[in-house]
Amino acid sequence: MSGAARIPAKPRRAWTPGQIVLTLLGAAVSVVFLSPLAWALFTSLKPETEAVEVPPRWLPEEWTGQAWSAIIENGNITDWFVNSLVVSVCVTTVVLVVAALAGYGFARTEFRGKGVLMGVVMAGLMVSPAVLGVPLFTTVQQMGMVDTYWGMILPQCAPAAMVYILYKFFQGVPRELEEAAFIDGAGRWRVFLTVVVPLARPSLAAVGIFTFIASWNNFLWPYMVTSNPDLMTMPNGIATVMNSYGIQWAQLMAGGLLAGLPLIVVFVFFQRQIVAGVAHTGLAGQ
Amino acid sequence: MTTTSAGTVIAPARARTTAASATVRRKQGLQHGGWFVAPFLVLFALFVVWPLLRGLWLSFTDANISGEGASFVGLGNYREALRDDLMWEALGHSAYFTLLAVPCITVLAFLLAMLAHHIERGKWLWRLCFFAPFLLPSTVAANLWQWLFNPGTGMINHVFGTDTPWLTDKTYAMLAVVVTTLWWTVGFSFLLYLAALQGIPGHLYEAATLDGANAWHRMAHITLPMLRNITGLVVALQILASLQVFDQAVVMQDFGPGPEGSTRTFVQYTLEEGFTGYRVGYASAVSIIFFLIIAAVALARMWLLRNREEGGR
Numbered sequence: 001m002s003g004a005a006r007i008p009a010k011p012r013r014a015w016t017p018g019q020i021v022l023t024l025l026g027a028a029v030s031v032v033f034l035s036p037l038a039w040a041l042f043t044s045l046k047p048e049t050e051a052v053e054v055p056p057r058w059l060p061e062e063w064t065g066q067a068w069s070a071i072i073e074n075g076n077i078t079d080w081f082v083n084s085l086v087v088s089v090c091v092t093t094v095v096l097v098v099a100a101l102a103g104y105g106f107a108r109t110e111f112r113g114k115g116v117l118m119g120v121v122m123a124g125l126m127v128s129p130a131v132l133g134v135p136l137f138t139t140v141q142q143m144g145m146v147d148t149y150w151g152m153i154l155p156q157c158a159p160a161a162m163v164y165i166l167y168k169f170f171q172g173v174p175r176e177l178e179e180a181a182f183i184d185g186a187g188r189w190r191v192f193l194t195v196v197v198p199l200a201r202p203s204l205a206a207v208g209i210f211t212f213i214a215s216w217n218n219f220l221w222p223y224m225v226t227s228n229p230d231l232m233t234m235p236n237g238i239a240t241v242m243n244s245y246g247i248q249w250a251q252l253m254a255g256g257l258l259a260g261l262p263l264i265v266v267f268v269f270f271q272r273q274i275v276a277g278v279a280h281t282g283l284a285g286q
Numbered sequence: 287m288t289t290t291s292a293g294t295v296i297a298p299a300r301a302r303t304t305a306a307s308a309t310v311r312r313k314q315g316l317q318h319g320g321w322f323v324a325p326f327l328v329l330f331a332l333f334v335v336w337p338l339l340r341g342l343w344l345s346f347t348d349a350n351i352s353g354e355g356a357s358f359v360g361l362g363n364y365r366e367a368l369r370d371d372l373m374w375e376a377l378g379h380s381a382y383f384t385l386l387a388v389p390c391i392t393v394l395a396f397l398l399a400m401l402a403h404h405i406e407r408g409k410w411l412w413r414l415c416f417f418a419p420f421l422l423p424s425t426v427a428a429n430l431w432q433w434l435f436n437p438g439t440g441m442i443n444h445v446f447g448t449d450t451p452w453l454t455d456k457t458y459a460m461l462a463v464v465v466t467t468l469w470w471t472v473g474f475s476f477l478l479y480l481a482a483l484q485g486i487p488g489h490l491y492e493a494a495t496l497d498g499a500n501a502w503h504r505m506a507h508i509t510l511p512m513l514r515n516i517t518g519l520v521v522a523l524q525i526l527a528s529l530q531v532f533d534q535a536v537v538m539q540d541f542g543p544g545p546e547g548s549t550r551t552f553v554q555y556t557l558e559e560g561f562t563g564y565r566v567g568y569a570s571a572v573s574i575i576f577f578l579i580i581a582a583v584a585l586a587r588m589w590l591l592r593n594r595e596e597g598g599r
Contacts, residue, residue: 022405029401030415036469037418039441040430054438098326105322114319117327124334126580130530130553134560134569135341136333138351158329192322217423219533224557235423239537249433256426263421271413279481 037257044068044254051249067250076229077255080237084216084259087152087233091215094157096208100200103166104192108178124160129221137224151225152233156215162207169203169280170196206277209270213263234259338577345571351564363571373572375547376555377579379460383535383551384528386464392520394472396513399479413480420473428537431466435538453538456548463535463549470534471527475520482516483509522587529580532557552576 039058043051044067046060071077105111106118129136136155137146145151173196181191197204219235226232232240238255267274345363349356367373402412419427434440435452443450452462490508499507532553535544543550543558550558556576560569 019406022401023407026401026405026412029398030412033415033469034418036430036434039434043433052439055444056439056441058441094329098329102323102326105319109319109322111319111323117323120335121326121330123581124330126526126584127334127338127577128530130532131577131580132337132341132573133553134556134566134573135344136337137560138344138349138566139333139337139340154329155333158326158333160330160334163326213421217421219423219425219537220553224561235425238423239425239429240541249439252429253433256422256429259426260422264418267417267421268414271410271417275413275477275481275484278477279485 040253040257044250044257046250048248048250067248067254071251071255071258075251075255076232076237077234077258079230080232080234081258083149083231084233084235086149087156087222088212088215090149090153091156092208092212094153095159095162095211096204098157099159099162099166099207100197100204101192102163104170104196106163106167107170108173108196109188121160121163124158125164129155129224133220133224140225145225147226147228147231149231152222152231155221155225156218159211162211165207166200166203169200173199202273202277202280205270205273206280209266209274209277212266216263341570341573341577344567345574347567348565349567349570351561351566356567359567363568364575366568367571367575370572372547372550373552373555373575376550376552377576379548379550380529380531380552383460383464383467383531384525386461387467387528387531388521388524390464390468391472391475391524392517394468395475395479395520396517398472398476399483400509402476402480403483413477416476417473419470422470424470424533425537427470428466428534431462431469431534432538435462454545456545459539459544459548460535463531463538466534466538467528467531475524478516478520479513482513486512518587518591522584525583525587526580529583 042059045063045065047062047064047066050057050061102121106114106121140146140151140155143151145154177195177199178191181195186194216233217235218233219239222233222236223240226236229237238252238259344356346358346360347356348359348362398416402409402416405412422430432453434442437443437449437451437454440452442448442452450458452458486509490512491504494504494508530553531551535549535551536542536554539549543554553576556569556572559565559572563569
């Protein structure tokens with residue numbers, strides 16, 4: 001903790017010239033950075049005819065919620081939203097459970113073949129649906145899971161990277177804490193659940209949030225595994241179906257913002273935990 | 287363990303129980319260790335190891351999408367792939383993208399993190415601003431920029447007063463994808479840098495300031511060296527992710543290969559061969575080649591890291 005370095009007699013610093021310059025710079029960069037999002041928002045509030053005007057204008061001449069009500073009423077967007085939610089929540093839950101168990105198992109228990117298995121998992125870091133999409137698809141096809149929730153969810157549930165992050169974290173947990181519990185007569189599972197998991201909460205939060213983001217935004221795998229518009233997730237539905245019946249930009253932007261909104265809300269509430277979690281997992285200090 | 291030997295000296299009775307519990311513990315570790323990793327390993331075997339082996343097998347056959355009636359063709363697919371100009375072109379596009387995107391993302395992420403770290407007020411706001419684009423699905427980011435780059439109705443040409451055919455000219459099409467990716471993904475590396483900056487002990491700076499170091503010295507002798515590991519990690523993650531670029535490129539070109547095929551990436555090529563061309567065997571061979579390239583990059587990184595650790599100090 002850097003708390004020791006902080007000088008208590010400084011509740012809030014005054015505006016020094018340096019801080020003013022930095023803040024102005026930060027504001028300028030942020031404006032540039034967020035302008036595409038503002039552009040999307042303003043476009044979504046234009047009528048379709050105004051959206052394709054040349055030259056383009058930042059603000060709508062006529063403000064209207066047309067595009068928003070149109071996508072909500074006559075698109076599949078609510079289905080896609082629910083599908084995204086189901087897929088992401090399931091993936092995140094399964095990943096948290098299996099990755100925490102495996103990370104702990106590799107870090108703190110012994111069993112035959114551990115070294116070899118660990119090596120295989122590390123090699124798995126290099127395999128993703130992008131690298132082996134076609135064989136993964138034929139495998140899932142063979143299992144009869146094309147165009148099903150299972151087919152969308154399960155292949156996303158074996159991320160070696162998350163196991164590695166938690167493995168690194170569990171290695172750093174002091175052994176004495178566990179030993180004390182063992183001496184008190186607790187078993188492996190008790191120790192894992194009552195001592196180790198609570199300690200790992202920030203790491204688990206980071207892993208969970210990043211898994212959720214990745215899964216919510218995953219495009220490639222759902223794109224491969226389903227072509228049924230009723231089963232598509234948000235990113236897929238918006239990209240493949242919206243484009244197919246002539247691009248209506250105002251609607252596309254409204255849909256896009258709707259797809260991004262849940263995560264932005266999540267981030268606003270959890271950002272402190274996310275940054276702390278990144279620091280805590282040792283990702284940043286590796 | 288010291289507990290056992292110390293125990294023997296002090297009280298033999300207690301030593302026996304400690305030794306016993308140590309055996310129990312080891313046994314528990316042995317028994318349950320397998321159960322801890324088993325759920326993950328099942329999923330991993332089904333969806334990573336098996337497809338990899340299956341892909342390897344398919345790559346020696348002429349399988350089509352239905353997987354029936356495939357016959358063994360030996361190294362035929364590989365021989366064809368190595369002579370396949372389109373494959374090399376696609377690989378070139380992915381490499382070109384990687385070479386452009388990785389340095390830009392790393393430098394920008396560092397600068398943004400420095401900015402967000404040093405502004406004292408409204409930290410959460412800066413974090414949110416720079417991270418927000420990463421929270422959008424790739425397809426949404428791609429659609430958004432596809433439109434910003436649109437020659438007539440798009441804002442980019444309007445704001446800069448230019449007349450560039452961003453999406454329809456092969457010299458600019460991939461650049462447009464790079465800019466989109468930069469905006470969309472820099473937030474993740476930014477966050478890693480920010481966490482690393484927060485992890486640098488404040489007393490280092492205070493000691494340096496007392497010794498008369500100015501801001502530039504502190505940067506060159508504390509901040510940059512302390513960030514060396516994280517930079518290595520950011521670059522490695524970005525290289526691996528960039529080589530696998532697909533979403534943005536394909537969405538910005540309406541699921542086509544771009545002007546004169548200039549944004550057809552390696553992933554796109556394997557999918558085209560497998561799903562559009564129905565040549566699963568050939569697509570698997572191309573995938574295996576791609577896997578080997580990614581593995582080579584990852585191993586090169588590990589090798590470099592090990593050498594640096596042995597070389598330094």
